[in-house]
Amino acid sequence: MPDELPIPEIPTATYRLQFNKGFTFNQAREIVPYLKDLGISHVYASPYFTAPAESMHGYDICDHNSLNAAIGTREEYDALIATLHTHGMGQIADFVPNHMGIVTPLNAWWMDVLENGPSSLFASHFDIEWHPVKEQLHNKVLLPMLGDQYGRVLERGELKLALDGGAFFIRYFQAKLPVEPRSCLMILRPAFERMTASETTPEARLEMQSIMTALEHLPECTQPLPERLEERAREKEIIKNRLARVCVECPPVLEIIDATMRDMEGRPGDAKSFDALDQLLGAQVFRLSDWRVAAEEINHRRFFDINDLAAIRVELPEVFEATHRLVMELIGNGSIDGLRIDHVDGLWHPRGYLQQLRQRWGEVLGDSDKADRAYLLVEKIVMGEERLRADWPVQGTTGYEFANEVTGLFIDSAAEKAVSDTYAKFTSATRRFEDIVYQTKLLTMRRALSSEVNMLGHMLSRLAVKNRWYRDFTLNALTDAVREIAACFPVYRAYLAPGEEPAQGDREAVLRAVLLAKRRNPSIERSLFNFLGEVLLGKYPQNLDDAGREAHMRFVLKFQQCTGPVMAKGVEDTAFYIFNRLVALNEVGGDPERFGMSPDAFFERCSRRLASHPHSMLATTTHDTKRSEDARARIAVLSEIPADWHKALRQWATNNRRFKRRVDGHTAPDANEEYLLYQTLLGAWPDEALTAETRDTFIARIQDYMIKAIKEAKVNSRWIQPNDEWESAVREFVHTILQPENHFVPAFAPLAAQVSRHGVVNSLAQLVLKSTVPGMPDFYQGCELWDLSLVDPDNRRPVDYEKRRALIASLPEDPADLMREWPDGRVKLFITRALLRMRAAHPALFQKGDLIPLTATGAFASSCVAFRRSLEGTSLIVVVPRLSCRIGFPPIGDAWKDTAITLPDGATGLVRDLFTGRETAPRAGALRLADVLRDLPVSVLVSAA
Numbered sequence: 001m002p003d004e005l006p007i008p009e010i011p012t013a014t015y016r017l018q019f020n021k022g023f024t025f026n027q028a029r030e031i032v033p034y035l036k037d038l039g040i041s042h043v044y045a046s047p048y049f050t051a052p053a054e055s056m057h058g059y060d061i062c063d064h065n066s067l068n069a070a071i072g073t074r075e076e077y078d079a080l081i082a083t084l085h086t087h088g089m090g091q092i093a094d095f096v097p098n099h100m101g102i103v104t105p106l107n108a109w110w111m112d113v114l115e116n117g118p119s120s121l122f123a124s125h126f127d128i129e130w131h132p133v134k135e136q137l138h139n140k141v142l143l144p145m146l147g148d149q150y151g152r153v154l155e156r157g158e159l160k161l162a163l164d165g166g167a168f169f170i171r172y173f174q175a176k177l178p179v180e181p182r183s184c185l186m187i188l189r190p191a192f193e194r195m196t197a198s199e200t201t202p203e204a205r206l207e208m209q210s211i212m213t214a215l216e217h218l219p220e221c222t223q224p225l226p227e228r229l230e231e232r233a234r235e236k237e238i239i240k241n242r243l244a245r246v247c248v249e250c251p252p253v254l255e256i257i258d259a260t261m262r263d264m265e266g267r268p269g270d271a272k273s274f275d276a277l278d279q280l281l282g283a284q285v286f287r288l289s290d291w292r293v294a295a296e297e298i299n300h301r302r303f304f305d306i307n308d309l310a311a312i313r314v315e316l317p318e319v320f321e322a323t324h325r326l327v328m329e330l331i332g333n334g335s336i337d338g339l340r341i342d343h344v345d346g347l348w349h350p351r352g353y354l355q356q357l358r359q360r361w362g363e364v365l366g367d368s369d370k371a372d373r374a375y376l377l378v379e380k381i382v383m384g385e386e387r388l389r390a391d392w393p394v395q396g397t398t399g400y401e402f403a404n405e406v407t408g409l410f411i412d413s414a415a416e417k418a419v420s421d422t423y424a425k426f427t428s429a430t431r432r433f434e435d436i437v438y439q440t441k442l443l444t445m446r447r448a449l450s451s452e453v454n455m456l457g458h459m460l461s462r463l464a465v466k467n468r469w470y471r472d473f474t475l476n477a478l479t480d481a482v483r484e485i486a487a488c489f490p491v492y493r494a495y496l497a498p499g500e501e502p503a504q505g506d507r508e509a510v511l512r513a514v515l516l517a518k519r520r521n522p523s524i525e526r527s528l529f530n531f532l533g534e535v536l537l538g539k540y541p542q543n544l545d546d547a548g549r550e551a552h553m554r555f556v557l558k559f560q561q562c563t564g565p566v567m568a569k570g571v572e573d574t575a576f577y578i579f580n581r582l583v584a585l586n587e588v589g590g591d592p593e594r595f596g597m598s599p600d601a602f603f604e605r606c607s608r609r610l611a612s613h614p615h616s617m618l619a620t621t622t623h624d625t626k627r628s629e630d631a632r633a634r635i636a637v638l639s640e641i642p643a644d645w646h647k648a649l650r651q652w653a654t655n656n657r658r659f660k661r662r663v664d665g666h667t668a669p670d671a672n673e674e675y676l677l678y679q680t681l682l683g684a685w686p687d688e689a690l691t692a693e694t695r696d697t698f699i700a701r702i703q704d705y706m707i708k709a710i711k712e713a714k715v716n717s718r719w720i721q722p723n724d725e726w727e728s729a730v731r732e733f734v735h736t737i738l739q740p741e742n743h744f745v746p747a748f749a750p751l752a753a754q755v756s757r758h759g760v761v762n763s764l765a766q767l768v769l770k771s772t773v774p775g776m777p778d779f780y781q782g783c784e785l786w787d788l789s790l791v792d793p794d795n796r797r798p799v800d801y802e803k804r805r806a807l808i809a810s811l812p813e814d815p816a817d818l819m820r821e822w823p824d825g826r827v828k829l830f831i832t833r834a835l836l837r838m839r840a841a842h843p844a845l846f847q848k849g850d851l852i853p854l855t856a857t858g859a860f861a862s863s864c865v866a867f868r869r870s871l872e873g874t875s876l877i878v879v880v881p882r883l884s885c886r887i888g889f890p891p892i893g894d895a896w897k898d899t900a901i902t903l904p905d906g907a908t909g910l911v912r913d914l915f916t917g918r919e920t921a922p923r924a925g926a927l928r929l930a931d932v933l934r935d936l937p938v939s940v941l942v943s944a945a
Contacts, residue, residue, distance in 0.1 A: 005088025007041070007337060010375060010395070010615050010847060012839045013771075014044035014092055014778045018623060018796050020056045025072030029080045031801045036087040037808065039836025042337060042375075043084060044092045044778060046623065048077075049326070052104045056796055057623065058094070059342065060101030060309060063108070065326040081335045090337035092375060095327055097314045097353065098346040099303040103145070105176050110310065113141065115178035117221040117285030119232050125319050127301035127311040133458055137299050139222050141286045144294035144307050145175060153288075154278060157268045161187070161261035161277070163254070166244030170281070172288070181236045183283035185215050186276070191260040195253065204250035207242065214239050221285055292720055298451045303346065304565045305448035315348035320356060331374075332364040338375030340398060345380065345493050345564040348557055351392055352497065354378070358393045377617055381589040386491050386505065388613060396609075396616020399778060400589035403620050403629070405605050406769055407584055408597030409865065410636040410762045412883050416595040418642035423581040426649055427671040433579045433593040438520065440578070441487040441570030443714065448569055452562050456482045459555045460532065466548055467541050470531045481517070481528045482559070485536075488516035492564045494536070498553050502537050510536045576626060577713035580676040584635035584683075587626055596639065599865050599882075603853045610774035614847055618770045621780040621787065623796070628780075628789040631683035633766060634759030638679070640885040641754070648751045652678060655743050659736045661729040668729035669706075670716065677706060677734065684788045685752045687823040690740075699738050703731045705790045757889045760786075760822050761937050764831060765865070765880035768938045771835035772869065772878045774851060784832045785825035804829065815916050816935035819890055831938065834915055838876075838940070845871045857926070858899035860887050864929060866901040877903070877911065877941040879932055891937045896929035903927060911941040 015035050017028055028043065035043065047058030053070040067077055084091060102110040109122040117123065118130050118139055131138050146153045153159060153172075160171040161179075168179035168187060179187075192208050218235055219228040247254040266274035281288060289297070294307050303309035313319050330336040339357075344350045354376070362368035372393065380397045382388055388397055423429060445453045457479025464470040464478060490513065494506040502510070514533040518526055536556055540549055576586040585592040609616055620629035627635075638645045653674065660667045669677065680702065690698060707727050710717050717723035737744045763786070770777045780787075782799035785807070789795035807826050812818065818827035839846050849871035856864040863886060866879045879901060884891040903925050910919050913932070920931045920941070932939045 004085045007085065007088055007090040008840075008843060009337075009373060010843070011042040011090070011092065011338070011776050012843050012846070013040050013836045014042045014617070014776065015040040016044045016046070016623070016778055016780045018046045018056075018781055019048045019058060019068070019071045020046075020796075021053060021070040022056075022798060024070075025076040025080045029076075029083045032080075032083045032087055032089065034801060034805055034808075036089060038784065038833055039840050040089065040779070041840060042090045042092050044340070045094060047094045047096050047342070049096075050106055051101055052106065055101070056793060059096055059099075059303075060103075061096050062101040062104055062106045062110075064096075064100075064323040078335070085334075091335065092338040092340055092377075093327065093330070093336045094340045094342060096342045097312075097323060098343045099309045099311045101308055102310045103175065103308045111178055114143075114284075114286050115180060116232065116236075117141070117180070118224045119219065119221040119229055121229060121233055123224065124316060125312055125322070127313050129299045129455065132297075132299040133454060134297055134299075137287060137297065139285065141300060142289060142294070142298050143177075143286045144289045144291045144298060145172065146288055146290050149290050150288055154274050154281075155266070155268060155271055157266060159277065159281070159288075160265055161280075163247070163257060163261070166240035166242070166247070170284075177284075177286065179280070180221060180284050181232075181239065182215055182218050182220065183280060185212055186280045186283065187257065187260055187264065188212050188215070190263075190276075191257045194256045194260065198252055198256060200252045200256070201250055204246055204253050207246045208253065211239055211242055211246070214242075295448050295450050296454075301452070301561070303343070304569055305444075311346065313348070314353060320353075320360075324357075324360060328360055328364045331361060338377070340377045340379065341394075342379050343564075344378040346561060348561065349497055350378075350495060351389065354393050375615070381492055383491050383589060384591065387608075388616075389495065389503075390612065394613075396613035396775070398622065399617040399619030399775075400587070400622070400625075401605075402616075402618040402770070402775065403622075403625065403632075404585075404587050404590040405597055405602055406620065406766045407587065407590075407632055407636060408594065409599065409602050409769075410633065410639075410766070410882050411582070411585070411596035412639040413596035413598070415639045415642045419582055419595070419639060419645070422642065422646045422649065423675065426653070426675050427580075429579075429581075429672060431579075433575065433591070436575045436579050437571055438487050440574040440714075441566050442483065444566055444570040444574065445483050445486060447720070449562070449565060452565075453483055453486070454479060456555065456559055456562060459551075459558065460535065463535060463548075463552055463555060464531065466544065467531075469541075470527070473528060473531070477525075477528055478532075480524070481532045484517040484521055484524075485513045485529065485532055486559075486563050486566050487570075488513040488520065489563045489567070490516075492567045493560045494563075496536070496538055496553075496556050496560065507537060572626075573712050574714055577676075577709045578672070578715065580672055580679065582635065582639060583627070583676065583679050584632045584638075587632070588622075588624055599853070602865075603851070603867065606773045606775075606851055610851055614774050616775050617778050618773070618775040619778045619780070620766055620770055621783050621789075621795070622778075623780070623792060625795070626791045627680075627683055628787045628795060629766060629783060630759065630763045630786050631788045631790065633762035634755050634788075635679050635683045636762055637755045637758045637885065638682070640758070640883055644751060644754070648748075649675070649678065651747055652744060655747060656733070656737050659733050661732065663723070663726045663729050666716075668716070668726050669710075669733055673706065673710060673713075673716070673730065676709060677702075680705060680790065681748065682752055682755045684790060685748075685756065686788070687756055687786070695738065695740070699735055701790070701794055702738070703734045705794060706730055706734060708791065754885075758885050760827075761881055761884045761889070761891060764828065764936075764938050765882060767828065767831060768835065768878060768880050768940065769865070771832075771839065772846070772876070772940065773867075774846075777836075777839075779832070784829050786823075786828060808833070814935075819892070819936055827936070831915060831936075835940065838914060842874060845869060845874050845876070849875075852904055854901045854903070856899060856901050858929075859897040860899040860929075863887055863891075864899060864901065868904060875943065876914075877901075877927075877939075879927075879929065879939045879941070881933075881937055884937070892933050892935060894930050896933060899929045900926040901929070901932075909943060911943060914940040914942060 048068050048071050049061045050063035050066045050068050051058050051060050109125055112122050113120040162169045162171050168184050170177045195205050219232040264276045301311035347353050362371035365371050376394045377398050378394050382401050460478045461475045464473050491509050494509050496502050514529045517529050572588055579592050711719050716726045811830055818830055849869040852868045854866040863881055863883045865882055868877050881891045888895050908922055910921050912919050916935050
């Protein structure tokens with residue numbers, strides 16, 4: 001094997017890979033040379049620990065300490081790592097500490113909980129409320145996994161019994177649920193009665209009697225005493241082995257048990273025949289229910305509102321150790337060089353977790369200083385002026401904020417009124433985005449997360465009873481207060497911790513939420529909100545004892561864990577699909593009402609990042625973005641041509657009106673959905689001519705996207721209650737208008753071509769900015785070429801790496817040809833490669849170099865963004881366009897007229913363009929853009945000396 005090249009401690013550029021059964025360790029290994037040639041320093045891997053084989057994303061992890069067999073073996077994983085190291089590349093791994101997938105027997109912890117309830121050795125690993133408000137769920141786990149109401153499912157005969165290896169199971173289609181051991185007597189007793197009149201041996205009958213006696217003496221599942229836990233865990237396995245053995249040694253025993261189970265399963269049409277199975281199910285430590293009842297009654301914390309993902313209590317030392325064994329092994333042997341922590345806001349105490357992680361990292365490496373420098377990111381969404389916590393031991397976030405900042409740079413703020421008027425006239429929409437957010441967060445808490453809110457209401461009620469000033473508040477009033485404060489919370493969560501004073505940012509967030517809740521609810525007693533505000537800020541009554549303080553803080557931490565899911569489901573997954581004014585702004589962590597960002601504001605954010613988190617990831621497309629970087633760059637162009645957009649909308653709507661259908665007295669799609677559809681088409685429209693095959697594929701993608709968007713908006717259809725007729729009408733509308741014989745396509749083509757051309761300019765500009773401003777750029781798989789993907793799963797389609805290899809080999813000597821042939825994507829690939837190779841050659845310049853914005857003058861000064869980065873005598877100058885419609889396409893050469901950028905310090909030396917090699921001399925301390933952007937619309941200039 002060749003000698004390994006050194007791996008940068010801090011990545012110079014990462015490349016996100018989405019591992020699943022369709023993209024394995026072996027396939028990743030094959031593209032390592034390509035990624036190295038591209039200039040990537042680290043692969044940024046999606047979760048690859050054990051998850052269901054069909055998982056396409058890996059976040060439904062069900063065993064942290066083994067690799068996903070569908071992705072590859074340990075040997076194949078090690079071979080990938082060896083190949084990376086041979087090429088001087090490392091790996092950043094995506095790690096999931098907050099939750100686990102629970103719909104598969106692969107999750108041994110969860111299966112043990114379902115079998116043993118509070119007596120499970122893993123009962124404390126999950127965030128389960130064993131004594132919820134609903135008495136019938138005491139010491140039980142609600143499993144909302146049925147496709148219909150329990151009684152209907154039962155009497156249709158869909159629930160089956162099985163015996164496997166001496167253990168009984170309940171089967172529901174592919175699901176396999178363990179039977180509580182003591183309740184197995186309900187099967188074995190009637191089976192034993194049959195055995196007395198059968199041909200079974202006396203020894204078998206005696207053994208069966210002994211097995212039943214052992215089950216009768218097994219500690220009950222509601223006795224979670226340490227000594228009883230160990231006894232139960234040991235004895236139940238011995239009993240299973242004995243039952244398995246007697247079934248093998250005396251086959252008639254197995255036949256009798258099987259016949260007994262078949263009788264217990266009941267006969268459809270005979271309701272009474274299901275009584276025995278109903279009784280057995282009632283004796284389990286789980287209660288099966290229709291999946292739709294989860295929102296109101298579920299008693300374990302989930303990931304958001306996803307019933308298949310159960311939260312784990314990683315704040316407990318034993319859970320931390322149990323979930324981090326393999327990842328620490330991989331860190332220790334050098335397989336993993338950095339981590340991305342998924343959904344950090346879901347953790348009990350994020351900073352505490354991160355500190356513990358760093359500590360274990362140091363112990364594994366035997367070097368705490370090296371561990372402190374190791375690359376660690378958090379998936380944290382910061383909103384507005386919120387900042388990443390300075391006391392978190394991380395290099396930064398995963399870059400959602402940058403995606404919004406750079407998109408805002410390409411929005412023409414001057415067009416806000418025109419675009420808003422067009423949207424209002426077309427859709428009759430009048431609500432402000434902040435009002436929509438308030439309503440959708442309330443909707444989320446009443447529907448998807450009502451159980452979590454009700455639990456908080458009961459916790460708060462118990463606190464109020466102990467406070468003489470607030471004990472008269474009713475449970476309903478307190479629950480309403482929780483709901484209103486959460487609906488008005490301005491950020492994803494606060495971070496109050498036990499024994500600490502609230503940080504200024506937390507205090508401001510809570511006080512703002514209290515103020516907004518009062519304004520939106522003038523009829524509610526103001527002191528109710530004051531009380532909750534005091535609780536959230538840790539203001540204890542003077543006479544509160546230690547137990548009361550602990551209960552107080554437990555409520556605060558639980559509330560903080562709840563506001564993130566409320567924000568995510570209410571805003572990202574609902575409001576973003578309702579407020580469609582300009583959907584380029586509807587991105588995770590973004591504010592669609594903020595119409596654009598000035599260059600000054602953009603540079604201020606860049607300087608702030610350089611000062612606080614210079615290695616923070618910069619992302620423009622991720623696996624979670626609502627649309628890809630190139631689709632977003634196209635849609636942004638509409639802000640530059642509001643009159644053309646307005647005119648085209650009217651024309652298209654008039655042409656397509658006849659293809660709509662009346663559903664329940666309304667026209668489908670409605671105006672807001674149609675408005676979203678046209679923007680989506682402009683963002684995703686392919687540059688190459690559609691063939692019959694590619695048209696069908698494209699139509700299917702748009703149909704699937706629109707149905708998902710409609711369900712997320714929850715206006716005309718929902719995931720829980722689909723409106724099949726409405727969805728059918730929308731699918732039909734999309735299919736019909738995109739047929740070649742329809743007048744819409746030729747009417748659509750001119751604006752689509754204009755948006756596409758200027759979207760290309762935006763895309764190249766944001767690519768250059770991402771690769772040169774402070775921070776570490778990440779490239780989502782396949783985005784080195786034009787990528788017009790929409791929200792997942794559209795963005796997880798296979799990537800054609802053979803095509804990319806071939807295009808690199810075909811790059812021309814004259815880069816000017818690339819711009820003339822821009823639809824093939826080689827211009828983006830070429831610029832990406834050149835930038836990343838420069839970053840690899842000068843890591844210190846990009847990690848530490850200062851940033852100085854440069855002033856532009858001339859006819860198109862407002863359409864130019866320029867800055868210098870320098871460090872210890874090495875410097876570069878970056879020049880990119882924005883709002884290029886006013887310049888024309890392509891915005892190169894003399895199209896810039898007299899526009900120039902003023903150089904700092906009166907620089908006079910020659911500069912060389914990184915992409916073209918063209919040298920330019922400043923004139924009177926300035927560079928003319930007509931010279932600098934002679935061949936390409938973007939430029940990175942280095943000293944020609």
